[in-house]
Amino acid sequence: MVKSVVGEENFIDMVPNRSNNYCCGGGGGFLQSGYKDARLEYGRIKDEQIQATRADYCVAACHNCHAQIHELSEHFGGHYGVVHLWSIICLSLGILGPNERTYLNDDLKTVNVFHPETEM
Amino acid sequence: MQGVFEEKGPSNRYVAEKEGQMTQEPIRLSGKKTSTFIDKVKELLPDGGNLNLCLTCGACSSGCPATGLEGMDPRKFLRMAALGMDEEVTSTPWVWMCSMCQRCIYVCPMKIDIPRLVYFARQSWPRETRPKGILGSCDMALKNDTCSAMGAGEEDFQFVVEDVLEEYREAQPEFAEMEAPIDKQGAEFFVNQNSREPVTEPDELLPLWKILHTVGADWTYGSKGWAAENYCMFLADDESWKHITQTAVKQADDLGCKVFLNTE
Ligand code: SF4
Numbered sequence: 551m552v553k554s555v556v557g558e559e560n561f562i563d564m565v566p567n568r569s570n571n572y573c574c575g576g577g578g579g580f581l582q583s584g585y586k587d588a589r590l591e592y593g594r595i596k597d598e599q600i601q602a603t604r605a606d607y608c609v610a611a612c613h614n615c616h617a618q619i620h621e622l623s624e625h626f627g628g629h630y631g632v633v634h635l636w637s638i639i640c641l642s643l644g645i646l647g648p649n650e651r652t653y654l655n656d657d658l659k660t661v662n663v664f665h666p667e668t669e670m
Numbered sequence: 671m672q673g674v675f676e677e678k679g680p681s682n683r684y685v686a687e688k689e690g691q692m693t694q695e696p697i698r699l700s701g702k703k704t705s706t707f708i709d710k711v712k713e714l715l716p717d718g719g720n721l722n723l724c725l726t727c728g729a730c731s732s733g734c735p736a737t738g739l740e741g742m743d744p745r746k747f748l749r750m751a752a753l754g755m756d757e758e759v760t761s762t763p764w765v766w767m768c769s770m771c772q773r774c775i776y777v778c779p780m781k782i783d784i785p786r787l788v789y790f791a792r793q794s795w796p797r798e799t800r801p802k803g804i805l806g807s808c809d810m811a812l813k814n815d816t817c818s819a820m821g822a823g824e825e826d827f828q829f830v831v832e833d834v835l836e837e838y839r840e841a842q843p844e845f846a847e848m849e850a851p852i853d854k855q856g857a858e859f860f861v862n863q864n865s866r867e868p869v870t871e872p873d874e875l876l877p878l879w880k881i882l883h884t885v886g887a888d889w890t891y892g893s894k895g896w897a898a899e900n901y902c903m904f905l906a907d908d909e910s911w912k913h914i915t916q917t918a919v920k921q922a923d924d925l926g927c928k929v930f931l932n933t934e
């Protein structure tokens with residue numbers, strides 16, 4: 551699905567991947583557990599995996615992962631974008647409006663904007 | 671230990687370092703084995719969760735992102751439980767740092783269910799001593815039938831959904847016919863939603879709605895049980911977890927929906 555949305559040549563999988571991939575550390579209640587330092591330390595492996603791909607964006611499928619990986623990107627200084635799957639699907643379909651781009655970085659903020667005149 | 675399960679990627683060295691630090695402290699036993707915790711857990715799991723089959727190979731720990739936190743790792747946790755160190759096993763905050771991702775089961779040659787052991791260790795904490803954030807989110811979700819951990823009620827949700835829908839139908843006329851129904855009888859898909867969207871970033875609701883509209887999906891939210899998060903599960907509070915799941919499932923059944931689409 552991601553390949554068909556961003557183009558085969560723009561998709562870089564992380565290593566290891568699929569069932570052998572690492573959890574980002576947002577799940578299991580970790581985000582609300584209060585153990586913030588431990589949670590970021592847990593996420594170090596995920597962040598290294600993502601940074602090793604040198605990809606500009608990481609796509610997250612659920613809200614917990616999105617919140618955690620977004621924080622990892624800032625905390626470890628990778629500053630890659632972290633987007634919901636639904637955002638890039640709509641972007642590729644040309645139906646993503648200007649106010650639905652909170653998680654797109656500057657490189658995509660103005661690309662293929664649906665009804666740009668409605669920007670708030 | 672590393673050779674047994676060779677990981678690619680940049681984290682190899684990191685995990686090895688963390689493990690190196692940890693092995694410096696020997697574990698001392700009191701001598702008398704009075705274990706009850708692991709035995710109780712074994713009784714609850716199919717095939718005893720394979721909890722007594724550990725080969726101590728370390729594949730679990732070498733690929734666990736929680737290895738090294740609180741001086742703990744999955745193999746050590748399991749060994750301590752097997753050695754009857756109930757006090758340590760049921761008091762270490764590490765059980766809240768294992769995300770129960772199940773990767774250790776995936777790589778374990780004996781398919782040992784360490785996350786379930788972690789789950790029951792969480793459960794052994796008196797409820798009021800479990801992490802405040804998780805406890806508060808669970809308790810909030812129990813307060814009303816929306817099951818929202820952020821406390822959003824039926825009317826709050828309905829207001830936001832209708833308000834945002836109307837705004838976008840006007841601003842983006844291609845979607846003038848788009849719907850975001852609540853309690854639509856007989857819809858095919860029952861869709862739930864993380865509370866964070868309606869409560870803090872309602873514009874993020876739109877991409878999902880647009881996709882569902884574009885593919886012609888017949889879907890609905892439920893006035894009850896629309897919230898996708900379930901912190902009672904993470905709290906290891908079985909009764910409350912069940913209550914929340916049942917509330918959502920009952921609503922989907924009452925509406926006659928065929929598919930429960932969990933977006934979380
Ligand atoms: S739990 Fe499984 S992976 Fe971990 S040390 Fe034991 S046998 Fe190996």
Ligand code: SF4
Nearest residue numbers: 734768770771772774
């Ligand atoms: S379930 Fe827990 S112990 Fe197992 S790999 Fe995941 S975080 Fe580590």
